[in-house]
Amino acid sequence: MTKYDSDNKTFYLETLGCPKNQVDSDKIANYLCNADMLEIKDPSRADIIVVNTCAFIEAARQESIDTILALSEKKQGSARLVVSGCMAERYGDELAAALPEVDLVAGFGVPVNFSPTIGKRFLRSSDLDKSTSLASLDLLELPRTSPDTPWAYVKVAEGCDRNCGFCAIPGFRGKQRSRSVGSILQEVRALGSKEIVLVAQDLASYGKDLPAGDDKSNIVELFYQVAAEVSWVRLLYLYPTSISDELLKAISATEVPYFDLSLQHSSRPLLKRMRRSGHAKYYLDLINKIRDINPEAVFRSSFVIGYPGEGEADQDSLLEFLQTAELDWAGFFSYSKEEGTYAYTQDGEVDEELRLLRLRECQALQDEITAKKRQNLIGMTVKALVDESGWARSFREAPEIDGRISIDPGIKPGGFVELQIKDTLGVDLVGEPVSR
Numbered sequence: 001m002t003k004y005d006s007d008n009k010t011f012y013l014e015t016l017g018c019p020k021n022q023v024d025s026d027k028i029a030n031y032l033c034n035a036d037m038l039e040i041k042d043p044s045r046a047d048i049i050v051v052n053t054c055a056f057i058e059a060a061r062q063e064s065i066d067t068i069l070a071l072s073e074k075k076q077g078s079a080r081l082v083v084s085g086c087m088a089e090r091y092g093d094e095l096a097a098a099l100p101e102v103d104l105v106a107g108f109g110v111p112v113n114f115s116p117t118i119g120k121r122f123l124r125s126s127d128l129d130k131s132t133s134l135a136s137l138d139l140l141e142l143p144r145t146s147p148d149t150p151w152a153y154v155k156v157a158e159g160c161d162r163n164c165g166f167c168a169i170p171g172f173r174g175k176q177r178s179r180s181v182g183s184i185l186q187e188v189r190a191l192g193s194k195e196i197v198l199v200a201q202d203l204a205s206y207g208k209d210l211p212a213g214d215d216k217s218n219i220v221e222l223f224y225q226v227a228a229e230v231s232w233v234r235l236l237y238l239y240p241t242s243i244s245d246e247l248l249k250a251i252s253a254t255e256v257p258y259f260d261l262s263l264q265h266s267s268r269p270l271l272k273r274m275r276r277s278g279h280a281k282y283y284l285d286l287i288n289k290i291r292d293i294n295p296e297a298v299f300r301s302s303f304v305i306g307y308p309g310e311g312e313a314d315q316d317s318l319l320e321f322l323q324t325a326e327l328d329w330a331g332f333f334s335y336s337k338e339e340g341t342y343a344y345t346q347d348g349e350v351d352e353e354l355r356l357l358r359l360r361e362c363q364a365l366q367d368e369i370t371a372k373k374r375q376n377l378i379g380m381t382v383k384a385l386v387d388e389s390g391w392a393r394s395f396r397e398a399p400e401i402d403g404r405i406s407i408d409p410g411i412k413p414g415g416f417v418e419l420q421i422k423d424t425l426g427v428d429l430v431g432e433p434v435s436r
């Protein structure tokens, strides 16, 4: 931690959106701390207020703007407000023009405009100048401080080479840029976490953009190398038709047989309209193949409801799929019309009321399945990582996304414990240490 003296500049950092954004925030924080700035929790005392935004869907953009406006009111004296993240990358110039309260709009993650002077500009509040408009700094390779949890996200690539109909990410994050295995391992070792959660936009495609001939630059090799360093490795966002047999065998054989499959829907015609590959049978075969290798395997997925052209037959297909697949966890997202995407130009818009009705129908079914799966765990003994006082997780629960296990607050955080599951608390469980 930076030692504070009266000359230290201070910063306040607010993070919105997904786990990938949290990694960026950790790197921004480390970058500023290395420049002798001090992170504080009170925005009204900060020299620089940074809002790391999310632009995934309309609701996320609104939350980002509300947060920017709320924090602009906390600015005191010569303090400066900096907006970074997806909104800065996607709407940089418009944002700078529309929000006079913002002193700098700084898109991170795209190296094209990288300039070493931007760091200084970013750091010295007196130098912040609206005319710099869209600045850019490549965060992917920047080091970060260890989080105060025993687990950490590690971003292994930025951008995406696919063009899913509903997704604006490739438009502003660009083509996939994978980090080298060496640089990822260096970060993993420096973090010293018990659990590493690898993230990328399209994790199963990690390394495909790296120079040919380096046989260590693929997701399977990366997985093995990270698994050799830490107890638990979890992979988030796996494009289902890119999962090789080697990868599913590798994951199934570890202590974390957790599969986050990015399915988005199950209806073949609708998936085609989404410009995604796969269909219900392919996905069910994949899930069954994994369950054959490891019956304990846990599955999570997310689905888009109300994509243009979605009809009753598509909804029926999805309900039937959910019923058959019996995923442990699933998230349902109402389709959001995003400028610059393929779907933006598609006809067959689904009325909002119908969209929400279908979403609730899927959610209700999945809630029943998840509840049954959680009930089935009562009486089992599980290995769990104590995240914080009163809460732990087994391999079945990804941090910040799934349920948790309520434990005695007296159990010290940071290590593994054996727990017997005694009860459920909604999607959470109640665990008691196993006495040996």
Ligand code: SF4
Pocket: 160, 161, 162, 163, 164, 167, 168, 169, 170, 201, 202, 239
């Ligand atoms: S895989 Fe599809 S949904 Fe995921 S980031 Fe790439 S384009 Fe977007």
